[in-house]
Amino acid sequence: MKQGVSWLKDEVNRLREQHLLATLPVLDTPAGNRVVINGKPCIMLGSNNYLGLANHPRLVAAASKAMDQWGFGTGAVRQLAGTMRIHMELEEELAAFKGTEASLVFTAGIAANRGTIQALMGEGDVIISDELNHGSIIDGVRLTKAERKIFPHLDMPGLEKALQESRAARRRLVVTDGVFSMDGDIASLDQICELAERYDAMVMVDDAHGDGVLGKEGRGIVDHHQVHGKVDIEMGTLSKAFGCLGGYIAGKQELKDYLVSTARSFIFTTAHPPAVVAACRESLRIVQEEPQHLRQLWDNTNFLKKALQDLGFDTGRSQTPITPVIVGESAVAQQLSKELFNHGVFAKPIVFPLVAKDKARIRTIVNACHTRQDLEEAVEIFGKIGKQMKII
Ligand SMILES: Cc1ncc(COP(=O)(O)O)c(C=O)c1O
Known part of the structure; x- marks a missing residue:
């Protein structure tokens, strides 16, 4: 009998055992500072929507007008x-x-x-x-x-x-x-x-x-x-x-x-x-x-980076809104990401082979649409879980 793609089951299991099987977090809301992912409300710290423009009303209006004109x-x-x-x-x-x-x-x-x-x-x-x-x-x-x-x-x-x-x-x-x-x-x-x-x-x-x-x-x-x-x-x-x-x-x-x-x-x-x-x-x-988005992005970036560093996290050599929180072992990064999500912060773990084996991390990305309250809340959650897990 033809084997087809049934061999992939073993491959998928192998990836799962090695913690390399990617899963897709599903948003139930538009992109933004706070979203619902897999049914859970959380602060989004994992999006490249740097200037918060993905849902800017001018973008939505321009797209819709173009559809009327061009199909x-x-x-x-x-x-x-x-x-x-x-x-x-x-x-x-x-x-x-x-x-x-x-x-x-x-x-x-x-x-x-x-x-x-x-x-x-x-x-x-x-x-x-x-x-x-x-x-x-x-x-x-x-x-x-x-x-x-x-x-x-x-x-x-x-x-x-x-x-x-x-x-x-x-x-x-x-x-x-x-x-x-x-x-x-x-x-x-x-x-x-x-x-x-x-x-x-x-x-x-x-x-x-x-x-x-x-x-x-x-x-x-x-x-x-x-x-x-x-x-x-x-x-x-x-x-x-x-x-x-x-x-x-x-x-x-x-x-x-x-x-x-x-x-x-x-x-x-x-x-x-x-x-x-x-x-x-x-x-x-x-x-x-609208230069205010860029200004806000950098204000937010400086705030979050400093707050994470003040808590004692290793944020590596970041100079931009991408701020890694380096924790070492892949399993620790995965656990930290899971705990953050359970407490309402979405930030993905990045593990080997994307980064060196001992440099697994959570990658946070700040956007201009985050409010100070979003970031303060996220920092508090990072601090609480970081201490619980003895990372800081
Ligand atoms: C450095 C870099 N180059 C290129 C790309 C690809 O861009 P796009 O998402 O538009 O395909 C990405 C996106 O993940 C990226 O991070």
Whole structure:
């Protein structure tokens, strides 16, 4: 008899035994500071809705107006019949926001990273990548025949060594996250650009957690480090601080032109529905017109980070709204997350293999929509459980 996929039962059991089986927390309410998850009300400390825009009334209104004007679906990939006027307008506005000549929107950030690295790099090339780069960068690297060199996290001498060792390559690409999603630390993009210039390498930065968060008006890591014009390929996402969906690449016009013809994750997928595009455009406007969200995000970030540190928690090297609470063993992180949830705080555990075996953690992410009361309550719960579990 045909076995089909029945072998997966054993695999799922194996994952469960190793505490690696992911389960999906289900929200019964819209995204926000307080949500109901699996039927339980809690303070949300696990969302990338940095500026709290996911439910901004202007976004909802823009999406709904676009549906009236353009309908719901697009019915085709961008290269065929799926590109509407509003897709082009979004790309122009995004480029203006990022201070680049052009931008190209993909259906998601993961598609932007995969498609861009795949399209730009090939046999005879070398990709030099920070060891803690996001999985979508790693996927993109795996899609090419380029040689890969991994440098230790944030280690500039390590990067320089890789650049020296790869002088014979046809082309070289240094690729890094801007903000690292597990630790909340920031790449030394100024130093990376300097080294890349010296060794004639291209630079690509993933600004998924910097967009809307770092730099003037949330323009991202390039603005934060004042390295305008020095980064060849800026990747970002519309799915996090912008509260919508989509990824993009920003840079020179020829970069856009080339990717339109060669990035497989752009070519072989249907264009975004108009409602999504209109919401992205509105979100970009809100980010520039309502600076209070960014101010609130950083106020909240500084408050929560300090309060957790004052309690005695190890918050690692975070410099951003992503603040890890490092506890060591995977089992401790899982137990802490469970207890927090039972007491009304949602913050996911991050364990091996996502982080080193002895660096398991809870990852907290603060958003602009959290009130001081939300954060004070969350801190009190963290303190109580941290003491009960003898973590602090
Ligand atoms: C650093 C980083 N890059 C890329 C992505 C992918 O972005 P998206 O969710 O838009 O696919 C993420 C999201 O998880 C991320 O954290």
